[in-house]
Amino acid sequence: MKTAVIDMEPVRLCGLRYIMQAIDTDMELCPEDADATLRQLDRYDAFIVSAEIFLSHSDFFMIRRDRTLVMTGRPVSSPGFLFSGADSDTVERALAVLISNCRTEAPGAALSVRETEVLRELAAGKSNKEIADALAISTNTVITHRKNISQKLGIRSVSGLSLYAMLNGILQ
Amino acid sequence: MAIYKKESRLADALRHVPDLIPVINRFGIRLGVGDGSIEAICSNHGVDAEFFLAMVNTFVNADFFPEQQLRSFSVDDTVEYLAKTDEYYRDVQLPNIERHFAILRQRSSAENESITLLLRFFIEMKGELLTRIDRDATRWFPALRRCSDADVSVIREFVYETSAVEDKLNDLCQFFIVHLRGAYDENLCMAVVSALFSLGRDIRQNDRIRDRILKPIAAARLTRNSD
Numbered sequence: 001m002k003t004a005v006i007d008m009e010p011v012r013l014c015g016l017r018y019i020m021q022a023i024d025t026d027m028e029l030c031p032e033d034a035d036a037t038l039r040q041l042d043r044y045d046a047f048i049v050s051a052e053i054f055l056s057h058s059d060f061f062m063i064r065r066d067r068t069l070v071m072t073g074r075p076v077s078s079p080g081f082l083f084s085g086a087d088s089d090t091v092e093r094a095l096a097v098l099i100s101n102c103r104t105e106a107p108g109a110a111l112s113v114r115e116t117e118v119l120r121e122l123a124a125g126k127s128n129k130e131i132a133d134a135l136a137i138s139t140n141t142v143i144t145h146r147k148n149i150s151q152k153l154g155i156r157s158v159s160g161l162s163l164y165a166m167l168n169g170i171l172q
Numbered sequence: 173m174a175i176y177k178k179e180s181r182l183a184d185a186l187r188h189v190p191d192l193i194p195v196i197n198r199f200g201i202r203l204g205v206g207d208g209s210i211e212a213i214c215s216n217h218g219v220d221a222e223f224f225l226a227m228v229n230t231f232v233n234a235d236f237f238p239e240q241q242l243r244s245f246s247v248d249d250t251v252e253y254l255a256k257t258d259e260y261y262r263d264v265q266l267p268n269i270e271r272h273f274a275i276l277r278q279r280s281s282a283e284n285e286s287i288t289l290l291l292r293f294f295i296e297m298k299g300e301l302l303t304r305i306d307r308d309a310t311r312w313f314p315a316l317r318r319c320s321d322a323d324v325s326v327i328r329e330f331v332y333e334t335s336a337v338e339d340k341l342n343d344l345c346q347f348f349i350v351h352l353r354g355a356y357d358e359n360l361c362m363a364v365v366s367a368l369f370s371l372g373r374d375i376r377q378n379d380r381i382r383d384r385i386l387k388p389i390a391a392a393r394l395t396r397n398s399d
Contacts, residue, residue, distance in 0.1 A: 155347075159296065159343075160293070160339070167285075167286055
């Protein structure tokens with residue numbers, strides 16, 4: 001999933017990159033050259049932008065609102081916004097929702113690397129909390145991954161997911 | 173929308189939806205129904221035509237579920253229908269599926285471990301369903317029929333029970349349709365999958381009646397008892 005991150009200071013960008021990698025290793029942050037990125041917005045699946053960029057390109061972002069996270073200078077409780085001073089749990093939750101919105105898709109789509117990791121832990125009998133601890137992500141992110149896995153595979157029960165893991169060599 | 177009415181011919185309904193055959197059997201109506209209307213056939217068998225139509229129409233149309241009307245029927249009639257449904261699953265459908273499934277496994281290639289694992293998954297689901305059926309027969313349904321003060325704790329147990337059977341049945345069908353691999357007997361596979369889909373359809377209706385009709389009625393009785 002290609003995510004355009006526009007107009008963010010370098011230190012914040014590093015922190016964001018670290019958290020995004022922890023949630024889903026398939027995600028790719030794009031170069032932070034704002035002008036170059038703005039000229040090629042159609043190439044990206046998701047967007048993390050400052051409020052100023054959002055407003056100046058609102059025609060583009062409003063119709064992609066569910067795939068856009070707007071960074072704000074003050075705490076905002078509405079979905080789709082993220083305070084730039086938020087703690088890492090809040091950042092992780094917001095990013096997990098962004099990923100989930102981009103992936104309400106394709107039942108039948110292949111599992112991502114992170115989703116496969118979650119499935120392996122789930123099939124081994126671990127609880128959401130244990131999976132979160134094992135993979136260094138939040139429980140909410142685990143729940144999001146589980147929903148995506150069920151949607152992609154069309155399998156609802158935990159024992160069904162375990163069976164899938166066994167059949168596909170994910171669980172030995 | 174209710175598809176069938178009192179004046180509809182039962183034979184037409186069965187031709188359009190053969191899966192209805194076990195449903196009419198629960199009312200003591202057997203094949204060889206003749207040409208009569210649903211109302212006439214129900215009358216001949218001492219069956220409440222309104223209740224019969226409610227069960228038939230909710231079975232045939234998954235989007236049709238007139239809760240108010242369904243809650244107006246007696247608890248005894250609803251419980252009796254579910255009890256007959258349980259008997260059908262226990263005595264006919266589950267053994268039939270397992271028999272065909274076992275033969276499917278025997279005739280699949282030795283390298284195809286997936287059929288073995290799917291059979292094991294089916295047996296696990298069957299066990300859960302049989303446990304629920306047993307509790308229906310020995311605890312919950314008798315308590316719902318009696319509905320005395322002594323039955324309060326058992327009725328509460330029924331109200332709060334949850335089941336993963338419907339999900340597991342869905343998963344099993346999904347495995348066959350989407351994720352099956354390796355060599356297997358196609359005819360037998362089709363027989364197993366068809367039977368699983370039939371069971372799934374029946375259980376979905378069963379669960380809707382349990383969860384949206386019987387449990388709320390039982391919960392209301394618990395509230396009245398505690399007042």
